[in-house]
Amino acid sequence: MTTAIRTATAGLALLLVAACTAPAPPRSESNTAGSSVCARPEGAPGAETATTIDVIEQAYFCILGNYYSGATLDARSLLSAGFVALTQELNRNGRDVPEAAMPALTGDRKADWTAFETTYRKTTDQVPDLRDKLAVVTLEAMVAGLGDNHARWAHDVAERHPDYYDGDGYGLGLQANVNGPQVEGNPGVALPPLFVTTVQGGAAQAAGLRPGDIIESINGSAPFIDGKATPAIAALYPQYPQARPVRLRLLRQSTGRRWSVTLKPGLFQRDLAALQVVQSKLLDDDIAYVRLRGFAPDSATRVFKAISRQRTGRTLTGVVLDLRGNGGGSPMEATRLVSAFAHGKVTAYQCTVDGKCETSWTDGTVELLNLPLVVLTDRSCASACEHVSAAVKDLRIGRLVGTRTAGVISGPAQPYLLSNNTLLSFPARHHLGPNREVIDRIGVPPDHHVPLTPKDAAAGRDPALAKALTLLQK
Template identity: 45%
Template sequence: MSTLRQAYFCVLDNYYSGPAMDSTGLLKSALAAYTQHLMRNGADQADLRLPALTGNRDTDWKAFAKALGTGDPAALRAAINGMVAGLHDNHARWVRPAPPSEDGPVGTGIVGASAQQGGQIDPAARPPMFITRVLPGSPAAKADVRPGDILVKVNGVPTFIGDKVNEGILDAFTGETVRLTLKRPTTGRTRTVSIKEGPLTRQPPEVTSKPLPGGATYVRLPGFFDGAADKVIAALRSKPKAVVLDLRGNGGGSPREVTRLLGAFAHGKITSYFCPLKGDCTPNRTDDSVPLLGSRLIVLTDRACASACEDFSAAVMDNDLGTLIGTRTAGAISGPSSGYLLDDGSVLLLPKVRHLGPAREIIDTIGVPVDHHAPMTALDLATGRDPGVAKALSLL
């Protein structure tokens, strides 16, 4: 109960809109998740109900805590998740550290799918759903699962119902063994494989590059991790005529890396704003200590480009720094999160400010559009074609 109390007051004290928030909404979301957990486990309580709340955060907590009593530990954890989910904020979450494993990380090795929107299922996804990335040497790779393989069913659950994505499909991936019905686009063959979780070898994110025709350089940046900007700049030390920067699948990272990398393409530009609940917004600006490359910039994006990746993409678009190719970004950029340690060792991540684009536009839940639509298909992945790069080369 003490951890739930901590989380409740932490949201009210530290979330960017916490001081103006109706505390009754937090407790309503918490109790809804608590009772749902009890019902799923056949342990609902006849006398458990939400007490009359007044909007005073202290007296409401006392009434809420009295209604729960000692509380069921697992249901209390569900209540924290429910309370945080009730914020409807893609950068607010509760993280419980996993116990250390002597064997290292485990999983199936399937780490990317076409229907991803940031870390969630994209409600706007169109069929088919296909695998975009498989870790080398993983159980999935050993089962001959490849990028481009179409996911027809997961544990017998269809990935699409008609042309609407099954938003609960992620739940079907839970468990030590997953059964996949796959269709290979190059042959049309359909097969079902069972994949048991096993040890995974995860490599640290790396910047990769290669030359392209016409004096251009292709650079893939998987995330805005610490040092990422300098690694990209080092890959471009020859100052190529054009840069095709691939941000597809880039889940975000550090805002500082965004402003530093943008500094290689422009100086004196506002890249975004961080805004408190009340008062003036703080502009973020290009890092003008970075020497200009003088290269033309083309950026490849997709629905898995989220957070800092969208920060970069919006800055490129709004400041006319380059051309965007691919698909609209995820729209998962509410604001950068700060971590708050709770008494059980878990961490509550909450944005202290909200993000706006350089034109003070809201990007969160909407995403950044592209200049040229060039989505990757299952057959493209299976055959090694890249419509984004092909479009970039046509523009060059």
């Protein structure tokens, strides 16, 4: 899928992690088991049709033929994950059937598929009214079975068109050290407490919430237990169109008040300035501050223009690049941005499972800014944002201030069109930093750890930015 920073609901301030698409020669893998070719899409997909066992088969062989570790992957893990989801969906609907027993798998990819398909058809034939739903959950689980944060199957309007924006939300911005969609699979990305950073309007404003308010429970469940994130947090990050009313128990530290509110998602007017990809201002008369919310096309150029405007008529002494909440985007834009601070350097490696790597070099055509740099990062800095963060740190072209990045950078995802006009995407190569270090699931640690606290948020303080200014003024 194209990296786009997509907000799952209009009210959430955090920009969700998104996969990135890098240009690559089209790759395709014929499914020798009989399904159609798995190919890169050309133009917008047509109208989506039903997901069938034939579509699942096509996706299965597409993954094995094109995914980063497809050549060495034990395909039984995919089939097992799919069958688990199938039986769970039967149970949820109270329709379990005798035929739904996992077939024996041998490790032979084609033979195992045949066994899986035979059992699948026998099972779904007993519950024809559930056939469509069973196919969807089976394929979703197979893709999830890869355990890859840049692998996904897009099969609805919002998923297939990342720029779609439904306009519903709670009007609630949350602390930068938590990214809801990552919590269930990687609870280490979330750190307590969970608190409000901004109130953008809508239900949150109507309920009287303020920055710094701590969320003690979500729909009756604690967001953290013994310091570890719980799945309850995900309710604040619903995927379109699943936004539902959410009940929060809150604490306002300044007064000791505890109370409960129910936030109902709905349309509300957003501050258009807060939606701009690039925002800039001058700090202390000689430091350019630029906030970049995503690596959209031409975003690097827009950053350079913003700095150039701040430079007009004065001598700048440094740049603060604010990447907090940046969910990623184009790896090419990430490379171009780094190139304004260094030439002739490696920004990343994209590697196959057998260790053969493509090298991403800085772009020598980008003019050097020749300015000291401080980059602000947080747990919502993901994908291409981490590409930049790692390059800045490893190449010593600036300092990172804030908190560790998300660790969501498995590799640039490539899209493949399935026969029902849905898109399957996953990396063909995995990302390594300039020092060949793994960043995925680990993140990039800051040079200066400066987290935001509820008291900071309540008082309107930005300690990370204050630290950045101190570093640039030395």
